[in-house]
Amino acid sequence: MNLSSLATGRSSVMILSVVIVATLFALPFFAPRTVIQDLFGVLTLLVLAMNWNMLAGFAGLVSVGQQAFVGIGAYAIFAAVILWGLDPLVGILIGGLVAALFAVPMAFFTFRLNGAYFAIGTWVVADIARLAAGQWKALGGGTGTSLPKGTTKDMFGVDAIKHLLDVSTAAATDALTYWIALVLALVLFVASYLFLRSRIGLGLQAIRDxxxxxxxxxxxPVRIKAAIFILSGLGIGLCGALMFLQITRVTPDAAFSVIDWTAFVIFVVVIGGIGTLPGPIVGVAVFYCLQRLMADYGTVYLIILGLLGIGIMLFARRGLWGTFVDRTGLDLLPLRHMAPTRSGPSALPPLPATQTLA
Amino acid sequence: MPILTLKAVSKSFGALKVTDDVSFDLSDGEALGIIGPNGAGKSTLFNLITGNFAADSGQIFLDGRDVTRDSAMKRCESGVGRSFQIPQPFGRLSVYENLLVAARFGGTVSAADAPDFCMDILERTCLAPQADREAVGLPLLQRKRLELARAMATRPRIILLDEIAGGLTEPECRELVATIGKFTLPARRSSGSSTYCMPSTASSSA
Structure with a gap:
């Protein structure tokens, strides 16, 4: 593929992405509420997948304990709303921050472990967090608790959206949480790209190799990996708080579910393309389509998903996106730093006379 | 003052004493060859100097400063550059990016200066035509050159070349030694660089 057609390809993809993003933002104005709710699920899954991809795909940290951050984010927002009477939007931020804080001691202990041991270690920590949350009597202990009725109604911005879209309060709440999820996903995507292109990101890829x-x-390596681990704690904590704000009910088992918040996420990333930036988007799209297509056959889609995952792990280890890039050479989001083309004389001093070594 | 000093450095692996009471001084601009049969402990000595292994006893000084307890990263920033006996490129990064990492981290070169800095080293090591290639597919001589180039990109004051010519043919070996020569003293004497070479076989010690 020559450079000019690559450039045209890139700019057309650029325009397409802008159109898609604009459409996604405008969707609550005309799409039915069920679509918005579905897309909210897709976007939050995407946020979890992008975080896990940064950890496992780029930093080599194969964690099976990311549900810890979802759960902590969820419990933090419930505590902020129920116990301290704060606005749920502030609660989301608190959820992210508390999860990031929790990532510090978690990294301190689990970073002593490598590979499979690290995976088990993170899972153990997440389960300890789940059991600890079950002891929090003020938030319902093992049976969990619900947000008081009307919490989401009084949330900042819901009234404005209600008038703007001319819909019910419940629909306005859905629109607000949907927009937050969309912004979170976009910010995370752009931040991941900038991070990987930065000096630290280059160091990270060197560590991976x-x-x-x-x-x-x-x-x-330890410093860079710790930075990623803590940042992903922030991202997943925000996402967890947002998801449970929308669900409005929290229990330890749901908030710290390894199946929902880590196992599905791993499948999504592996199918889409682990270690590639667009991989999680492709993976989430495939996951969602399978779920829709097979909706009438119960959990058959999970079996299909599992078979697909195994097939990809065996025959296309870089996932759908990675295989696509390898086949076509069309990398739309290259992380590569190209060497500068130099024509003029060297800017540095001329070469010295050769000296023989002893 | 010597640039590198080892004082009674020892290292054992279990019952096997690999490095036994090694002491020497290396002064600015000096090239030192370390020769020994396989298993003599040459690479171990290197790993002790670079901080990949911790010494059991003894001290290592860099510019008169005790660096015995410093990590490998810290010693790299202080000016210890190394190449590996078996080339260890960052496989999925390009040749140019291999140098860019070294320059931006160990070499503390600014983002603005790094591209020219790296290209200059790539030209000197005859790797410029391969700059945008993934490092994983390079032939042995080029991988050896990349080891040298990447070590140079950390702006070392001392460079340790671990069997840099090992596995090369006689003409390749001469070519590589000529490349190494381009980096030695005159160009960097002003900045106080010294070269420290470790050929182990007769054919590679030029």
Whole structure:
């Protein structure tokens, strides 16, 4: 593929993305409420998938304990609303911050472990968090609790949206949570791209390829991995708080569910393309389509999804997106730093005379 | 003052004493060769100097400063550059990016200066035509060159070349030694760089 057609390809994709994003923002103005609710689920799954992809795909941290951050975000927003009487939107921020804070000691303990041990270790920590949440009597202990009636109605912005869209309060709440999820997904996507293109991101890719060599050129693997782990705690915490604000009911088992918040997410990322930036988007799209197509056959879609996951792990290890890029050479979001083309004389001093070594 | 000093450095793996009471000074601009049969502990000595292994006893000084307890990352920033005996490129990064990582981290080169800085080293090591290629598919000589180039990109004051010519043919070896020569002293004497080379076989010690 030559450069000019690649450039045309990129700009047309750029225009297409802008159109899609604009449509997604405008959707609550004309789409039925069920579509908005469905898309809310898709977007939050995408946020979880992008976070896990950064961890496992780029930082090599295969965590099976990300549900800890969903649960902590969920419990934090319920505490903020029920116990401290704060606005749910402030509660979402608190959920993210508390989850990020929790990531610090979690990293401290689990980073001593490697590979499979790290996976088990994170799972254990998440389960400890689940059991601890079950002891929180003020939030219902093991049976959980609900947000008081009307909480979401009084949320900041709901009234304005209600008048703007001319819909019921419940629909306005859905629109608001949908927009927040959309902004969260977009911000996360752009931030991931900028991060991977930055100096730290380059160091991260070097660590992924060879940690020992990375250390010997001055890259500190632990520091960079810890930074990613804590940032993903923030992202997942925000997402968890948002999801349970929309559900309006929290229990330890639902909030810290390894199946819902980690296992599905792993499948989505593996199918879409682990270690590629657009992979999670492709994976979420496939997941959602399968779920829709097979809706009448119960949980058959899970079996199909599992078979698809196994097939991709065996035959297309870089997932659908990675395979597409490998086949076509059409990488729409290249992370590569291209070497500068130099024509003029070197800017640095000329080469010295050759000296023979002893 | 010597740039690198080892004082009675020892390292054992279990009952096997690999490095036994090694002491030497290396002064600015000096090239030092370390020769020994396989298993003599040459690479271990290197790993002790670069901080990949911790010494059991003894001290290592860089510019008179005790760095015995410093991590490998810290020593790299202080000016210890190394190449690996078996090339360890960042496989999925391009040749250019391999240098960019080294320059931006260990070399603390600014984002604005890094592209030119890296390209200059790539030209000197004859890797410029391969700059945008993934490092994983390079032939052995090019991978050896990349090891050297990446080590140079960390702006080392001392460079440790671990069997840099190992596995190369005689002409390839001469070519590589000529490349190494381009980096040695005159160009960097002003900044106080010294070269420290470790050929282990007769054919590679030029």
């Amino acid at each position: 060879n940690a020992n060599a990375a250390r010997s050129v001055g890259v500190d």
